[in-house]
Amino acid sequence: MPDPILYIGNKNYSSWSFRPWIGMRVTGIAFEEQLVPFDMDAGNPAFNQFSPTGKVPVLVDEGQTIWESLAILDHVARKHPASGLWPDDQRLRSQAMAMSAEMMSSFGALRSACPMNMRRPRSPIAASDALMADATRVQTLWEDALADSGGPFLLGAFSIADAMFAPVVNRLDVYALPVSGACADYMARMQSLPAWQEWETAGRAEPWVVAQDEA
Numbered sequence: 001m002p003d004p005i006l007y008i009g010n011k012n013y014s015s016w017s018f019r020p021w022i023g024m025r026v027t028g029i030a031f032e033e034q035l036v037p038f039d040m041d042a043g044n045p046a047f048n049q050f051s052p053t054g055k056v057p058v059l060v061d062e063g064q065t066i067w068e069s070l071a072i073l074d075h076v077a078r079k080h081p082a083s084g085l086w087p088d089d090q091r092l093r094s095q096a097m098a099m100s101a102e103m104m105s106s107f108g109a110l111r112s113a114c115p116m117n118m119r120r121p122r123s124p125i126a127a128s129d130a131l132m133a134d135a136t137r138v139q140t141l142w143e144d145a146l147a148d149s150g151g152p153f154l155l156g157a158f159s160i161a162d163a164m165f166a167p168v169v170n171r172l173d174v175y176a177l178p179v180s181g182a183c184a185d186y187m188a189r190m191q192s193l194p195a196w197q198e199w200e201t202a203g204r205a206e207p208w209v210v211a212q213d214e215a
């Protein structure tokens with residue numbers, strides 16, 4: 001059976017693409033990568049050739065097209081239970097799902113004011129109350145999970161929860177938002193993963209600049 005194909009956008013900017021990519025890479029799930037760069041002016045017409053929503057990421061596995069980052073992670077986690085992407089423990093699995101669902105549905109101020117940007121020089125931006133509230137909630141979530149699990153990742157071993165929050169690690173870092181010691185340590189652990197380094201190095205080397213994502 002051929003490896004599934006993961007369609008992604010620019011590594012510098014595409015936060016939703018980063019989530020399944022790092023989840024699969026860290027846990028050693030094989031896939032073929034197809035990077036299709038953003039064409040924001042034209043509304044990304046190329047994405048419509050493989051994506052039912054016109055968005056990335058998309059996974060094509062055994063003829064099935066799976067869209068939405070969390071659905072892709074769920075698909076590969078169930079297919080590869082030894083990956084630990086979904087923790088074995090029922091309690092931890094529910095926590096991973098709750099955290100991932102909150103990531104999908106929340107943090108609008110953080111997401112819009114601070115686009116993921118792998119090559120952005122670290123510098124602060126004017127932070128609104130809504131942005132600070134999002135940054136505080138994320139850190140409460142991380143601190144509680146790390147204290148409960150003992151680390152080194154949110155739920156102990158690397159899981160879907162870490163993959164879903166990976167772009168937030170970049171955002172808190174490059175926009176120099178205030179972070180607690182426990183969160184700074186967690187961010188450093190994520191950023192030193194070989195998979196993270198591989199993605200970031202490739203993102204930094206990309207030639208494309210998307211003006212609207214340069215906050």
Ligand SMILES: N[C@@H](CCC(=O)N[C@@H](CS)C(=O)NCC(=O)O)C(=O)O
Nearest residue numbers: 014015016017044055056057068069
């Ligand atoms: N909820 C979707 C969000 C996907 C998404 O918004 N992807 C962005 C790239 S990070 C995209 O394709 N944008 C292109 C567009 O909206 O035209 C997911 O989790 O996969």
